[in-house]
Amino acid sequence: MNQPAARGFTEQPLPAWRRAVLKVGSSLLAADGEGLSPRHALNLAQFVSASLAAGREVIIVSSGAVAAGRAILHRKPQSGIAMAERQALAALGQAQLIGLWQRFFERPVAQVLLTHDDLRNRRRYLNARATLQELLALGALPVVNENDTVSVDELKLGDNDNLAAVVAALVDADALFIATDIDGFYSANPRSHPEASPILDVEALTPEFHAMAGGAGSGVGTGGMHTKLEAAAKAAAAGIETFLFNGTRADTVAALARGSLLGTRFRPAQNRLAARKYWLRNVPKEAGAIVVDAGAANAMTSRGASLLPGGVTTAEGDFRRGDMVEVVLRDEHGDRRIARGVSQYSAVDIRRIARRHSRDIEGILGYNYGGNVIHRDDLVLL
Structure with a gap:
């Protein structure tokens, strides 16, 4: 059946790219409570295959494990279920998710599960980077998801949109493709505002654009347009372009393989931050x-x-040496976040050495990791 044209979106040429991350959400892979379906995944896989045949490299960030596990147990989606149950559903569904992607490719598909700690800990972050780059060098197709089964704080790092942006920066990608179930970014939610205007090109994500974003659009996925803008902003900060398109439309996905976008282009920041x-x-x-x-x-x-x-003046919380923490200025105007960085000392140690000179650290603690609480190379201003 022919689909109507993407409302208000016209084809625009894609810039040349060598390596990309493709994010695919649950709404494209699973109907509500019905398990995984190849219906939309097939078209996306054909785009990936065409890209690989052209000598490019692709990493897929794929949701869908929880939805797949839910279908195995014949349970309908519901809010507020226990963490342990969601983790069990992810464990049940992850194998099916990888199996779905493997069926489309002759090359091996590699499962890569990342956790909150993998992205917070500098050494593990770099290990993940090395693994992904080696998989690409070996000719494998990495499929990345959060390691939902062992997440402890909450099921998601935030969402797979933001995970995809971090992975794109992790592997020095040129482009981030976000496949969703809407034609692109509009001035308002087109489902509830038929008069919403399509936005084809975003030079910079200002607060005005974030104000236009709405919530999640389906009962299967976890991310709405707001998280996609967050991901685009993170990618832009790393010098990576983001392309938002409707992955349920065969013509839109086919256009990508021809080097054209029917959707929204988010341009990167002019000055790329150091990695x-x-x-x-x-x-x-x-x-x-x-x-x-x-x-x-x-x-x-x-x-x-x-x-x-x-x-x-003090340290709050119970963080450890090597953890990522925020730096807060506290004065008569209240608290203001001014920076974040990797702490050289634990919260307990910092409370002991606060207001003291660096030369006194070893005498107070009995050891010394250096004279800085956070070194400037491990610090970024907010």
Whole structure:
């Protein structure tokens, strides 16, 4: 059956790209409570195959494990179910999800499951990067998902839209393709506002655009348009273009293989952040914060200085050495987040050395990891 034209969207040429991340949501892979379906996945797989045949590299970030597990047990979607049950559903469905993608490709499909800690811990972040790059070098097709089965804080890192943006930066991708069930980005939700205007090209994601975004559109997926804009903003900060398109439309997906976009293009920032600074800005942070005085805040923001114990007033939470934490200025105006970075000391240690000179650290703690609480190379301003 022929589909009507994508409302208001016209074809625009895609820029040249060598490596891309394709994010596919649950709404494209699973009907409500009915398990995984190849209906839309087939067209997307054909786009991937055409890209691979042209000498490009693709990584798929795919949702759908929980939906697949739910179908195995014949359970309808519901909100507020226990974490353990959602994790069990993910464990049941993950094998089916990988099997769905493997059926479309002659090359091996590699399952890569990432966790909150993999993206927060610098060493594990770099290990994940090395693994993905080696899989690409071996000619495999990586399919990435959150390791839902062992997530402890909550089921998702945030959502797979944001995970896809982090993966795109992780592997130095040129493009992030987000397949959804809507034609592109509109000035309002086109399902409830028929007069909404299509937006073909976004130069910079201002607060005005974020205000246009709505919530989740289906009972299967977890991400709405707001999370897609968040992902596009993160990708843009890393110099990566994002392309939002309707993955349920065969003509739209076929156009991608021809080098054309029927959807919305989000352009990258002009000045690309260094890879480490990007990681510092976007990876998940640990609960808690390091509280500093005005002098320390000024030294970091105006002079690019490291954070020394003398400018720290206290530490909140129970984070450990090597964790990603936020730096908060607390004064008569209240609390303001000014930076985030990798702490060289635990929260317990920082509370002991706060307001002290760096030379006193070893005498107080009995050991010394250096004179900085956060080194400037491990710090990014907010």
